[in-house]
Amino acid sequence: MQFGIFTVGDVTADPTTGRTPTEHERIKATVAIALKAEEVGLDVFATGEHHNPPFTPSSPTTLLGHIAARTERLILSTSTTLITTNDPVKIAxxxxxxxxxxxxxxxLMLGRGNTGPVYPWFGQDIRQGIPLAxxxxxxxxQLWREDVVDWKGRFRTPLQGFTATPRPLDGVPPFVWHGSIRSPEIAEQAAYYGDGFFANNIxxxxxxxxxxxxxxxxxxxHYGHGTPEQALxxxxxxxxxxxxxQDAVREFRPYFDNAPVYGHGPSLEEFTEQTPLTVGSPQxxxxxxxxxxxxxxxxxxxLFLVDHAGLPLKTVxxxxxxxxxxxxPVLRKEFARNRPAGVPDAPTHASLLARRDATTLQEAR
Incomplete structure (x- = not known):
């Protein structure tokens, strides 16, 4: 079981002080948060992708490349990579x-994105979101699994004899999660390829x-990847x-009440009752x-969201x-308790490489 944090990279005023961090401060704070995640023993740091204010993470690979150089163990991911408005060649x-x-x-986690204006900025139509994805x-x-690709589709120019470079490390592509909050077509897509499905149920x-x-x-x-319990x-x-x-509720309430996404809507108590949001003690x-x-x-x-709604870096x-x-540490122990033997761990590069080598050896026999 992997535990980690994700950020949407919002630049939001702190409602208790009225101060809004600069973009520079927010980007630097995001790096500090990722480094802290590794320090305290978390497994994953994930960043979103946005191309509009008030968000900063328009270039996830730049951010994650910098964090990669300053960490040793942390798995670096996205939450979301926009599969609809990015060119798949460039993603590869x-x-x-x-x-x-x-x-x-x-x-990486692929998603359609839910910010309508982004689509025309990148020459696409939001009404084609599902077909694009x-x-x-x-x-x-295909680009990650075939050295030479011939391809023709609806939404980009054809490819003939194309090789994406560099090739994936050890010939093993990065594992893909498909993220969705409402689209059964995306759940179907994840299942078809045997990829992971991330329900961002916040x-x-x-x-x-x-x-x-x-x-x-x-x-x-149905697609033969394993039992339903073995799905990722x-x-x-x-x-x-x-x-x-009591301290948690008192301190977080002004941030919740003024949050750009859910502020001025349901009360904090209603929201914590109906969604995964937890405001309280560690227990x-x-x-x-x-x-x-x-x-x-x-x-x-x-993955937990911990740095939104204007919370200062010290608090995060x-x-x-x-x-x-x-x-x-308690969650690791409790989730491991009574976990069926057939339920797989989250994929890593090492486990995917080992599985590839085992399959190759078996086929050679």
Missing amino acids: EDYATLQHLADGRVD IENYALLH FWPKEHFQKLVDLYRTRYA VGLGGQVFLRRNS EVIDKTLTFRESFGDYQRQ LEQLDLLGEEVV
């Missing part, structure tokens, strides 16, 4: 390069995401921790996170200390 090349720089500590990923999948009730995860598991088995599932979550719940975070397995089955990756680093020292 950029993330293979990052994979080499990070010695394999790379995977399907076609572009089919090409990306804003909606769990019942909505249970349907997507159940569909993915069923179709994963990741989940999102949000936390704000203090030693006791409360542990207790609620453990209920995710009841809803979604045994899964492989849990304190959150990571509590996660690393008091929450994640």
